[in-house]
Amino acid sequence: MSLNATRGACARRPTPKAxxxxxATLAFAAQGVSxxxxxxxxxxxxxHLKxxxxxxxxxxxxxxxxAGAGSFLGLAAIRRAGSVATMRGAMLTAAAALVLIGSAPDEATVICAYILFGLAAGALDVGVSTRAAAIERAYGRSVFGFYYMAWSVGGVVAALLTAGAARLDWPVAAGLSAQAGIVLLLALCMRSHALPSSAPGPSDTLTQPPLGRRLWIRLIPFGLVLLVVYVVESTVSAWxxxxxxxxxxxxxxxxxxxxxxxxxxTVxxxxxxxxxxxxxxxxxxxxxxxxVVACxxxxxxxxxxxxxxxxxAGAAGxxxxxxxxxxLASAARLRPAASEAVLARLNFFNYVGVVIGGAVSGLLGSTGQFRLAYAAPAALALLLLAAARHFTQPPPRGTQPMAARRARSGHGSAPS
Structure with missing residues (x-):
């Protein structure tokens, strides 16, 4: 009986992958909320601040x-402390920035608060993407869609909370503090879990193979897609x-x-x-x-x-x-052993798109031309058709890229 009970308890215990x-789900949700x-x-x-x-x-x-600078700070933190610690620290910083934005008494303070948030958002972005890439390799199937769904659910919750706070005539500080509380709660619920394929140590990847200049060329199709996506994302989200x-x-x-x-x-x-x-x-x-995006x-x-x-807006999402x-998933498969460095490079396109979308939309809006700010990205969205052929599937679980098999096959064939 005791042996069976022990086996039952082990069967119910969460696996490292789970x-x-x-x-990762908590971290993506926190990013969406913030x-x-x-x-x-x-x-x-x-x-409020006129x-x-x-x-x-x-x-x-x-x-x-x-946020672009924060992604490289996040990359350095991942290599020193691991992705989970990096995500948790970025979430705590983002929560503090939200409170500071809401309570800022003047322009200088709110500018500093937004800059702090940008650094935290960039570090969290590379952290969640790196972790998702590692989990996808462990599962051997596509999982990025699930995580981004959690991101979107967090965004819906926060947006509805903003609308509710306005409906109840709450001051902006109260609404942002409530949203910061959600991010803080999610950060406190996170626990470190090593994946079965992960080597022990603070970094998810102990050996960093050189990426080389050719990687930039291979990233261009995915970078262009991200650039257009985040032009759309920032135009809709920010404005x-x-x-x-x-x-x-x-x-x-x-x-x-x-x-x-x-x-x-998007959910x-x-x-x-x-x-x-x-x-x-x-x-x-x-x-x-x-x-669909263009229309x-x-x-x-x-x-x-x-x-x-x-x-x-719902159809665009x-x-x-x-x-x-x-x-992100296809780019991470270009160099699985150094996915965090690859994704940090890819984030360059991400933030270029955010800057272009945010700046152009804001400038057009300040002159009363917001409609044009949405019409222009509609044409850009059709360019995504040219990059579609570069998107790849995750390899089945248990298979490895040829380079990895060669590296491990010192005395015969590598185990599957």
Whole structure:
């Protein structure tokens, strides 16, 4: 009886892969909450501190630029302390930045708070992507869609919380503090779990093979997709609330709903991403998503009122949902042994897209041309069709790239 009970307890105990997957899910959700908290409160922060439109645009661009720097800080932290510790530290920093944004008494303080958030967001971004790539290798199947679904769920929760806080006439500090509390809670729930294939030590990858200049060339198709995706993402995320407020005369309660609809669309798309990749292939999924994004952005540009813009934002999220996770997953498979360094390089395209989308949309919006800010990315989205053929499938579990097999086959064939 005692032996059977012991076996039953062992069977119910979470496997290392399951524990690692839970930790990554919490981190992706926290990232979604924190990013949504920042973007959906831009109109409220702007009105509270009476910021000039150009200063608001500059702050959003500063967030993107510092996030790019934060991704390389995160890469260094991963190599010293591991991805889980890096993610936890970045989440705690992001929570502190949210509180500081809400309580900032003047322009200088809020600018510093946004810069701090950008650094934390960049470090968290490379941390979650690295961890997801390692888990995908352990499972031997696509998992990035699931994680980005958690990101989107977090974004929906935070956007609805922003709308609810405005409805209840809460000060912006109260709403951001509540969102920071969610991020803090998720950070405290995280526990370290080593994957079965992970070697012991602080870093997920102890030996870092040289990447070489050719890797940049191989990253270009995925980088271009990410660039376009994050032009779309930043245009919708950073400015949809302002667009609804200024151009479509929506209230502060309604303004965050376009962001919520966008993230709800990504939840639906990302819930099906991994199954679609398994059934149809990554390239086919990308080819189907590109025209959906283009048509949805055109719909946002032509929206006669805020309900139409909210519906179009949801459709844009549905189409864009698959592009970032599949780009990151395919890029990470270029060099599985150094995925964190590859993804840090790929993040360059990510933040260029955020800067371009955020800056151009903000400048157009400050001159009353927000509709053009949504029409231009619609044309860019069709360019994604040219890059679709470069997207790859995850190798089946138990298989290894040829280079890895050669490295391990010193005395005969490598074990599968």
């Amino acid at each position: 524990g690692a997957r839970s930790v 990013v949504a908290a920042v973007y959906t409160t831009v109109p409220a922060v702007t009105e 910021l000039a439109p150009l200063l608001t645009t500059a702050m959003m661009v500063a967030v993107a630029l510092t 949809s609330a302002v667009y609804l407020r200024q151009t479509l005369a929506a209230s502060l309660t309604v303004a965050p709903l376009a962001y919520a609809a966008y993230q709800a669309g 639906v798309g990302r819930a099906a991403t991994d199954r679609l990749v398994h059934k149809c292939g990554a390239a086919a999924v990308v080819r189907a998503a590109a025209p 949805a952005l055109a719909g946002m540009a032509a929206a006669p009122s805020w309900p139409f813009a909210v519906l179009a 549905l189409g864009a949902s698959v592009l970032a996770p599949l780009s």
